Amino acid sequence: MSDIEKTSSQKDDLVSLLNQCDRCGACTRVCPLYEVNALDRATARGKLALAKAYLTGVIPEGDKTLQEAMEYCLLCGACSEVCPSHIMTADAMVDMRQRLGQKYGYSLFHRALSRGMASRGLRALGRLGIAAAQKMAFPRLTGGLLPSDPLAPSTGHPGPALLQSRERPTGGRSLPAEARQLAYFTGCAMGLFFPKAADASVRTLTAAGFQVDRPQVDCCGLPQLAHGLADTAKALAKENIQTLEAYDLIVTDCGSCASSLQGYPALLADEADWALRATALSQKIWSFSEILVAAGYHPAHRDLRVTYHDSCHLNRGLGVHEAPRQLLTEATDYIEMDRADRCCGGSGSFGVEHPAISKKILALKEKDARATGADVLVAECPSCLMQLGKMAGDGLQVMHLSQVICPPEEGI
Ligand code: SF4
Ligand code: SF4
Incomplete structure (x- = not known):
């Protein structure tokens, strides 16, 4: 298959995927971007409609705002979980970013x-x-822009x-x-x-x-x-x-x-x-x-109240939901927070490129985390920790899962 044929058949594949969106709006109820800024173009429905308009020639070539619209997505996958047509919007956005980047070039920031x-x-x-x-x-x-790397808590560890x-x-x-x-x-x-x-x-x-x-x-x-x-x-x-x-x-x-x-x-x-x-x-x-769960690892108990934030990639991408909770329930006084699986708003470089929106999404997470009364907010992804670390302080520490369930360092 020639490159031209391949490109054209891939385009058809994407258009047929986009055609499956019946604009039901279920995705608007779970999209963190829509939650803090109720614009339809923030949702899967809005972005898929824009992508389709471009691929079918309704939006003219060279429209720079389209690239911005496709970049305006956390790739968190929350929309796909509730979409009756099971449309993988995050994958569609990545596909569109590649097409547009190859055609119009990538931003200096993304290249760097x-x-x-x-x-x-x-x-x-x-x-x-x-x-x-x-x-x-x-x-x-x-103010947390550069994250700290705290030592594992040593108190209460037998x-x-x-x-x-x-x-x-x-x-x-x-x-x-x-x-x-x-x-x-x-x-x-x-x-x-x-x-x-x-x-x-x-x-x-x-x-x-x-x-x-x-x-x-x-x-x-x-x-x-x-x-x-x-x-x-x-x-x-x-x-x-x-x-x-x-x-x-x-x-x-x-x-x-x-x-x-x-x-x-x-x-x-x-x-x-x-x-x-x-x-x-x-x-x-x-x-x-x-x-660790498959190996039968049992962490020692610490006298800590802990809550957990789900990384979108780990939870929705790989279906790892129970294992970190099982370890934390054994190692700490674990408290589940409301909407633990809502994206933290970090999403790689999204927090740097859209700081105001990212901050609003983080504020929702902070409210839910602090409502548990936990001493430590735990995540199993450094990308999330970079974002969540911005809320550390006032009695709340932010740590990687390993720092709460590890054996102590020698000498500590
Ligand atoms: S939930 Fe799926 S089908 Fe419904 S509007 Fe969103 S993307 Fe389209
Ligand atoms: S992947 Fe996340 S941020 Fe992007 S449209 Fe879906 S719910 Fe919204």
Whole structure:
């Protein structure tokens, strides 16, 4: 099939998907953007109508506002959960961003973000700068714009976590027999902003009986794919497949990375050999909480009141909902918050590009989190932690799941 034929058949596929929207409006009830700013163009219904108008020639070529409209989406997937036609609006937006980016170019910000995250050298340099700034209390001074990386709470911890029996029902996947060596996938945000939390994850996995390797990996490709830079995302996916495919288990404590790694088969679907390797890899990807529950890990109890925020990618993307709650219920006095699965408004770079709207969505989350009376708000995704960290203070800490269920560091 020639490129032109392929492009045209893909366009037909997207148009037929968009045609399935009957404008029922169910998506307006759950879209966080609509909740804080009731404009129809914020909703799945509005954006799908705009995309269809462009693809069928109703909107003229070269209309720059269309690109902005397609970027105005958290990719949270809440709309798809309630859509009677099961339209995956987030996927449609990513598809449109790629089409429009290839045609009209990408913004300087998205190009810089893509290159910066894709480069190991730039990430290492960034880590040095961020570590220095975090030490100098910049997180506090910048009002949470630069997130802090708090130590795990040490009070009320009776000792190392217990590594135990396998008989507890997980309700989820089973570990392959005898698989005890794993690759810990250090995502960009964990490595750059939350290295103490990443260390806590490794300590926890080790305490659960795994031999943990930390291979040098590349960015998972999600920031690039989300902004339509699919070619860069594909190149990163191939690098990661080569690095990781020798392992039987690959674990990440980043909900976004987990979902992105699981999505490699779809990303590489056009290249048969790579698609096969990507499919084999995707079956070995585990989220942090999921593998701990499957391994029968029992965290020690801490005297903490904790509530939990669902990462959209982990919850809706991978269906990991119970595992973190099971661990937190055992480790703490757990309290479920209202609408724990509402997006926090961070969504990668959305919070930087739309700060006012992002702040309003975060305020809804803060109200629900504080209403629980919790001491700690926990998430299993550094992307969420970067956003949620802005509300820390006044008796509420924000932490990664690993920091609450890990065994203590030696000497603490
Ligand atoms: S819920 Fe689905 S079908 Fe209904 S308006 Fe939204 S996108 Fe369209
Ligand atoms: S993916 Fe989220 S932000 Fe985007 S339209 Fe759907 S509900 Fe709204």
